[in-house]
Amino acid sequence: MNDSGCIHLSNFKAAKGTNPYKIVHAFFVSCTSFEARRYKATSCLCFTCGQPGPRMHSCLHCIFFACYAGHIQDHSKSKKHFLYVDLSYGNIFCAQCQDYIYDRELTEIAMTHRLKEAKSLGINVPFTPWMPNNNEAMALRRLRKRRLISPHTTIGLRGLQNLGSTCFMNCIVQALIHTPLLRDYFLGEKHKCKAQGTGKCLVCEVSKLFQEFYSGAKTPLTLHRLLHLIWTHARHLAGYEQQDAHEFFIATLDVLHRHCMNGVDVTEKKENGRCNCIIDQIFTGGLQSDVVCTSCSGVSTTIDPFWDISLDVAGPGSLQACLERFTRAEHLGSGAKIKCSNCRAYRESTKQLTLETLPIVASFHLKRFEHSSQIDRKISAFISFPAELDMTPFMSSHRRAVDVGADNNNAPEGIFEDNRYSLFAVVNHLGSLDAGHYTAYVRQMKGSWFKCDDHMITRASLREVLDSEGYLLFYHKTVLEYDCDVS
Incomplete structure (x- = not known):
């Protein structure tokens, strides 16, 4: 966003004043009354294609609404009307400058309307004073974000149309949309x-x-562009047959990771050489593998990054039991000897596998689909999982502490870190291996759960979530370390 204004907006204000912006913002951005909200819901459609989006804009020179899929640009070129307003946020775009333009006077108008909007909705929003150094725009964004995440809001909840066996994609998108740090980013x-472009x-x-989900609109979204991009960059997922939600999740993170690296300075690395993109900051942990020689007790240690942990579901039926088996020492036997250095x-x-570092979001894949030369089957055994999870017992530092009998005086580094997690999304697979359907539960606010079944969104209880046949489980770290840099 251009924080210094532009000559084109200044000339417009000199000729027509601020009244055109006041009217557009009051009726189609902040909607300061019930009548304004009703008028926007019935009238704010693209004059070219008749659709409510994506990213509706209003011409500041005349009465014309158009979506950002090229139609507002076409109007601008044909009519020579170069200023238009983003109806989601109230920002003004100048087609001649090719940028969103900051203006202090119009920002004050927008802030006043936001406060009126909040009051009309019965929401108590603390007033944010004007700040120096052209930070009013940031204050406006923070005010809008406060409204979006206020208690009991349903903003951010939208159904997703099934494009033909695409429930696997819809449930993963719902989980990602409700990942708190991704939302903030x-x-x-x-x-x-x-x-x-x-x-x-x-x-x-x-x-x-994310902009569409948090625009306040309620109509289901169609993810044809996202699906096309995934097909383009992960060709093994192309086609309209049912895909595995776990495979789609990993493929999506991989493509996002690669595209993040294309969009930032490649020198932006952490000291340990790992990528510093938003995907790795949130989802990447370190898996430690210790191989111990039974003859000399020599230890060979490797640490590999991971985005999720796949767990066998045979045996005791709880997530904690699955993690205990995952981190239990295993004798490799005479058929798998290694060369001891x-x-x-x-x-x-x-x-033995342990967790050397934990991600901000811990993702668990319960391996319910078994494929072998003899049989392909789904394991529908109930695996209980908690709303709150402590990962300390599965940490490498904890294992070292147990080995040395540590107390407060000689505990290994990291043993007293807070490793608690809170459940925020669950993906379920219903039905058989050949004829199944994916749904998701997402946490909107603490204690507020919703079931996402393609275009249908319904309220759910925590008990309903915990009783479900979990396939993918998403936990968010309860306490973030001070030096965690999500920028």
Whole structure:
């Protein structure tokens, strides 16, 4: 956004004043009365295609609404009307400057309307004083965000049309949309894309999705552009047959990760050499593998990044039990000897997996689909999972502490960190391996759960969530470390 204004907006204000912006903002952006909200709902459609979006804009020179899919630009070129208003946020775009323009006087009008809107909705929004250094625009964004996440709001909840066996995509999108730090990142307009305008960047498309979800609209969205981009960049998922939601989740993170790296300075790395993109900051953890020689007790340690943890569901039926089996030492046997660097010979060994570092979002994949040469089947056994999860017992630091009998004086580094997580999304698979359907539960606010079944969104209880046949489980870290940099 251009914070210094532009000559074209200044000339417009000199000729027509601020009244055109006041009217557009009051009726079609903030909607300061019930009548304004009703009028917007019935009249705010694209004059070219008749659709309510995406990203509706209003011409500031005349009465003309159009979506940002090229129609507002066509109007601007044909009529020489170069200023138009984004009806989601009230920002003014100048087609001659090719940028959104900041103006202090119009921002004051917008802030006043936002406060009236909040009052008309019965929402108590603390007043944010004007700040120096042209930060009024940031104050306006924060005010809008406060309204969006106020208690009992349903903004951010939208159904998704099934495009033909695309429930696997819809449930993953719902989980990502309700990932708190992803929401803050995209609503904060943090993504800077070098390929802007090409229509090929998946991160740009996801950014638009967040804007659509939090625009306040209730009609179901159609994800044809997202699906096309995924097909383009993950060709093994192309086609209208039912896909695996877990495979789609990993493929989506991979494409987002790669596109994030295309949109930022490639020198932006963490000290350990890992990518510093938003995907890795939120989803990446470190999995430690310790291989111990049974002859000399020599240890070979490797640490690999992971985005999720796949867990076998055979045996005791709880997430904690699955994690205990996952991190239990395993004897590799005589058929899998390794060459010990100390013994300089092939020896039997044991292998143990632990979590060296934890991600902000811990994603668990319960392996319910079994494929073998003899049979393909779905495991429908009930696996209980908690609303609150402590990952400390599965940490590498915890295992080291147990090995040395640690107390407060000699505990390994990291043993007393807070490793608690809170459940915020669950993906379920209903039916059989050949004829199944995916749904999702998402947490909108603490204690407020909703079931997402393609275009249908219904309220759910926590008990209903915990009793469901979980397939993918998403937990968010309860306490974030001070030096966690999500920028």
